Amino acid sequence: MADIAIKNVIKRYGDTQVIHGVSIDINDGELIVIVGPSGCGKSTLLRMVAGLEAISGGEISIAGRVVNRLEPKDRDIAMVFQNYALYPHMSVFDNMAYGLKIAGRPKEEIRERVEKAAKLLELSALLERRPRQLSGGQRQRVAMGRAIVRNPSVFLFDEPLSNLDAKLRVQMRLEIRQLQRSLATTSLYVTHDQVEAMTLADRLVVMNQGVAEQIDTPINIYDRPATVFVAGFIGSPSMNFLPGEVDAKGEAIALAQGPRLRSISQKLGNHAGRSITLGVRPEHLQPVAEGEQDFHLEAGVVETLGADVLVHGRLVEAGAAAPQVEGEGGAGIVAVRLPGHAKVAEGDRLPLKAQDGLLHLFDPESGKRLADV
Amino acid sequence: MHKKVTFGGFGFPLLLLLPQLAITLVFFIWPAAQALYQSVLRQDAFGLRTTFVGLNNFARLLSDSSYLGSFKVTMVFSASVTLAGLAIALLLAVMADRTIKGATGYKTLLIIPYAVAPAVAGVLWYFLFNPSIGILAYLVRGMGYAWNHQTSGTDAMILVIIASVWKQISYNFLFFLAGLQAIPKSLIEAAAIDGAGPWKRFTSIIFPLLSPTTFFLMVVNVVYSFFETFGVIHATTSGGPGQSTTILVYKVFTDGFVALNLGSSAAQSVILMLIVILLTAIQFRYIERRVQY
Numbered sequence: 001m002a003d004i005a006i007k008n009v010i011k012r013y014g015d016t017q018v019i020h021g022v023s024i025d026i027n028d029g030e031l032i033v034i035v036g037p038s039g040c041g042k043s044t045l046l047r048m049v050a051g052l053e054a055i056s057g058g059e060i061s062i063a064g065r066v067v068n069r070l071e072p073k074d075r076d077i078a079m080v081f082q083n084y085a086l087y088p089h090m091s092v093f094d095n096m097a098y099g100l101k102i103a104g105r106p107k108e109e110i111r112e113r114v115e116k117a118a119k120l121l122e123l124s125a126l127l128e129r130r131p132r133q134l135s136g137g138q139r140q141r142v143a144m145g146r147a148i149v150r151n152p153s154v155f156l157f158d159e160p161l162s163n164l165d166a167k168l169r170v171q172m173r174l175e176i177r178q179l180q181r182s183l184a185t186t187s188l189y190v191t192h193d194q195v196e197a198m199t200l201a202d203r204l205v206v207m208n209q210g211v212a213e214q215i216d217t218p219i220n221i222y223d224r225p226a227t228v229f230v231a232g233f234i235g236s237p238s239m240n241f242l243p244g245e246v247d248a249k250g251e252a253i254a255l256a257q258g259p260r261l262r263s264i265s266q267k268l269g270n271h272a273g274r275s276i277t278l279g280v281r282p283e284h285l286q287p288v289a290e291g292e293q294d295f296h297l298e299a300g301v302v303e304t305l306g307a308d309v310l311v312h313g314r315l316v317e318a319g320a321a322a323p324q325v326e327g328e329g330g331a332g333i334v335a336v337r338l339p340g341h342a343k344v345a346e347g348d349r350l351p352l353k354a355q356d357g358l359l360h361l362f363d364p365e366s367g368k369r370l371a372d373v
Numbered sequence: 374m375h376k377k378v379t380f381g382g383f384g385f386p387l388l389l390l391l392p393q394l395a396i397t398l399v400f401f402i403w404p405a406a407q408a409l410y411q412s413v414l415r416q417d418a419f420g421l422r423t424t425f426v427g428l429n430n431f432a433r434l435l436s437d438s439s440y441l442g443s444f445k446v447t448m449v450f451s452a453s454v455t456l457a458g459l460a461i462a463l464l465l466a467v468m469a470d471r472t473i474k475g476a477t478g479y480k481t482l483l484i485i486p487y488a489v490a491p492a493v494a495g496v497l498w499y500f501l502f503n504p505s506i507g508i509l510a511y512l513v514r515g516m517g518y519a520w521n522h523q524t525s526g527t528d529a530m531i532l533v534i535i536a537s538v539w540k541q542i543s544y545n546f547l548f549f550l551a552g553l554q555a556i557p558k559s560l561i562e563a564a565a566i567d568g569a570g571p572w573k574r575f576t577s578i579i580f581p582l583l584s585p586t587t588f589f590l591m592v593v594n595v596v597y598s599f600f601e602t603f604g605v606i607h608a609t610t611s612g613g614p615g616q617s618t619t620i621l622v623y624k625v626f627t628d629g630f631v632a633l634n635l636g637s638s639a640a641q642s643v644i645l646m647l648i649v650i651l652l653t654a655i656q657f658r659y660i661e662r663r664v665q666y
Contacts (some may be wrong), residue, residue: 052562073568085559089581098577099567150567 002063002076002153002186003028004049010057011210017043019210021058029184031177035197036207037233042190043158045207050079050156050186056187059077062154078147080158082163092118092142093127099150117149120179137168140256143177144176148183150220155180157189160197167320168347173199194234196224205232223361231279231360237335240285242278243364246271255276257315257332259295265356271370279360282310285352297336302344309338316349405646411639431638436531440624440641441482447599447620454598458538458589460558463583467575469546470553480550487543495566498536499609502528517595522610526617529610533555536609537602545590553584592656599648621645 004026011019019041026032030215034042045051051072060067067075079189086095095115100110118124121141132137140160147155160176161169178188191197197204198218202223206214206221206229214226218234231239244255250268253261255278285297298318302306303310312335338354344350361370380386415426429437434440468480486494501509504521513520522528556579564574578586600622606612612619612627619627629638 050562051568052565072562072566073570077566077568079563081559081563082556083559085563087564087578098564098569102568104571146563146567176599205569 002184003030004154004186004188005061006049006058007046008054008058008061009045009048010062011048011053011152012049012051013043014277015212017056020046022207022210022212024205024212024215026188027185028312030189030202031180032203032205033191033197034205034207035194035233036189038192041110042192042205042207042211046156046158046190047085049154051075056179067102073291074156076152077154077156078152079158080140080147080148080160081326082145082159084131084143084163085193086139086142086146088131091130091133092123092130092145093101095142096145098148099146100195103150111151113151114145117145120148121145122248136164137172140172144179148179148185148262153186155185155187155189157187157191159191160189162191162193169196176200187224199233204234206233208233224369224372225279226369228277228279228362228371231362235281237282237337239279239281239360240316240334241362242280242334243275244278246273248273251295255295255315259315261354261359263292264359266372268361268371271361274369275364277362278368279362280334280354281358283359284355285334285336286355287342288353290351294353296349297352298333299346299350300333303305303347305340309340309342309344309346311336311338311350314317352373390633408639408642408646411444411635412643415454426636427555431644432646434637434640434658442616442653443619443621443624446530446616446618450530450537450618450620451595451598451600453534454537454541454602455591455594457534458541458594461538462534462542462590463549463587465542466546466549466553467579469550479532483546484543486540489540491537491601492608493609494540495536495605498532498539501533502532506606522555522614524614526614529618530615532644533602533606533638536605537598540605541597545594548586548590549583556582559585588659596649596652599645 004024006022006024006026008021008023009019010017010021020121022041022045024032031034034045036042042051048055049062049068051074055068062075062077071292088128088167090098091206095111095116096117100113105113114127115124118127120142123138123141123145126134131142140163143160157176162173171283174194176189189200191200201218203216204214204221205212208229214221214230219232221234225239228241232241242255242257244261246253246268247260250270250272251262251264253268255261255263255277258331261278270292296309297313299311299313300318300326301312301337303312312333314332315334336350338344362368362373363370377524410471412429412430413425415422415430416424465483469476469483472479480571499507501507502513502522504510504523510520520528522532523650550662560578560582561574569577599620603622603626606618606620606623607626610618612623621641625638625645628634628641
């Protein structure tokens with residue numbers, strides 16, 4: 001049981017700095033997920049907590065003890081690796097018992113603890129097998145077992161589920177969550193999968209280019225993303241970003257593509273006349289009766305997912321003759337999430353309304369959040 | 374997809390195989406058959422009369438103290454060359470594996486001795502340890518030991534072992550380095566987190582995972598020390614002083630081509646042939662199916 005304090009941590013490789021002063025306070029028993037695209041420094045940060053990478057600046061402490069100069073073995077941590085890192089020449093039992101044997105625990109105690117962990121993870125029947133005789137999910141469990149059997153004060157997970165197939169990943173995700181809850185061990189979990197991040201985390205750290213862009217609960221990050229990057233990274237399909245301008249009175253937003261949003265209740269006096277980026281999640285664009293819409297969407301690709309329908313298309317000003325084409329590909333494409341059996345065909349014009357109170361305004365220069373709308 | 378090519382007749386494929394078959398026949402099958410044949414014959418000193426003696430040559434060898442002595446010399450030599458060669462190469466490979474700066478340079482330098490011919494390697498060490506002009510002999514003398522491989526059997530043995538090991542380290546080093554680099558880094562990291570220090574990590578994770586490489590190299594090194602070290606010994610000690618560095622393959626040469634005792638020499642090479650067959654069988658049996666883990 002321990003809390004972790006990461007204070008202004010920096011990582012440099014020669015002249016290249018890859019982590020630019022990250023600070024995170026992790027409470028005892030909390031599961032923190034670090035999420036970000038590949039190369040954002042999330043694994044490096046985790047490895048610095050583990051002691052596998054040197055810390056170039058700042059301070060990491062576990063349970064109030066600064067660990068910057070401590071060897072991994074002296075940090076009282078356990079880690080689950082992406083490729084599991086099971087010792088191929090040892091049985092499942094020996095894999096799990098390795099740490100305890102090195103710690104010099106009595107044989108009887110080792111057997112007891114390994115068997116207890118094996119039971120918890122439903123590995124009891126597999127203790128004599130070698131790792132290569134196990135399926136991916138079983139190997140994953142052994143890796144978890146090796147971590148929990150030592151009863152460390154911190155668990156570190158480095159993308160532990162990314163080598164599993166989609167179905168197993170969902171199942172293991174639940175198991176990890178339950179296990180972590182029941183053991184109440186402080187955990188740091190790195191992933192690039194935002195669904196994994198949202199479902200597992202007590203709190204989420206969204207990293208981008210070596211900076212923690214936002215640290216908050218998953219739902220707060222979803223509701224009030226601090227930057228354009230966070231807004232686009234969390235949520236699937238991604239938030240739509242529409243360039244525009246707040247009008248002189250601060251009552252409406254004129255989109256660069258033509259349409260005006262009038263149905264906003266909040267006064268935007270502070271931002272009157274300013275250019276902004278409007279963020280709208282696909283699920284916050286509602287189909288409405290003709291005449292009540294903010295704009296039309298000319299449907300392009302329609303994806304039917306069963307539970308809902310995703311429509312990708314271009315905004316059209318009410319009454320305009322043709323959609324304004326702004327370049328090829330993704331530029332100017334807006335995604336909308338509709339209920340499962342919505343009948344939409346390519347070329348249809350859907351009258352849509354942006355839901356008041358669920359919109360986001362960002363500064364187009366800095367990408368920082370300006371206001372809720 | 375590969376398209377299967379089939380030949381109509383028997384003649385054309387045979388023609389294609391002929392060069393290889395001819396080489397095998399002339400340089401391997403024929404001499405081996407000769408040796409087998411010679412090993413059951415005895416010639417008089419002038420080569421005038423040849424008589425069939427059955428397994429008499431073998432019986433004589435096995436009761437000949439100088440032959441059994443040569444066996445012992447071979448065992449000491451082979452075990453020393455193999456163990457020292459593997460241990461030093463492994464040490465170098467572990468250190469090279471850790472190095473990042475200038476790694477290619479070190480590796481290249483370590484591999485160079487492999488390109489040196491056995492006789493040249495022998496002569497090189499012969500000069501370094503030469504009692505009158507050798508710098509290493511001078512240093513050893515400085516430490517209070519009167520080195521002289523021309524009179525001391527032990528010194529001579531150490532000299533040929535050093536020269537043979539020096540030449541073979543490169544080869545072992547390459548294989549060990551490749552083996553080390555094939556071990557996933559995360560395994561070592563996992564062991565470090567599990568509390569294992571560097572030595573414990575080496576003994577409980579790295580060394581067991583290297584065991585297929587180690588076993589393969591062991592067989593290769595035994596074969597090397599048995600046969601390919603002929604050049605080293607011939608160029609330095611010529612099997613002396615006395616019989617102290619006469620390994621089996623060198624005795625085949627001296628008995629057969631110097632002393633012209635062809636029957637005994639042939640019998641000795643048949644015994645060596647059996648040893649090679651045995652080593653090859655071991656290698657096939659264990660290496661081909663890999664050491665299990």
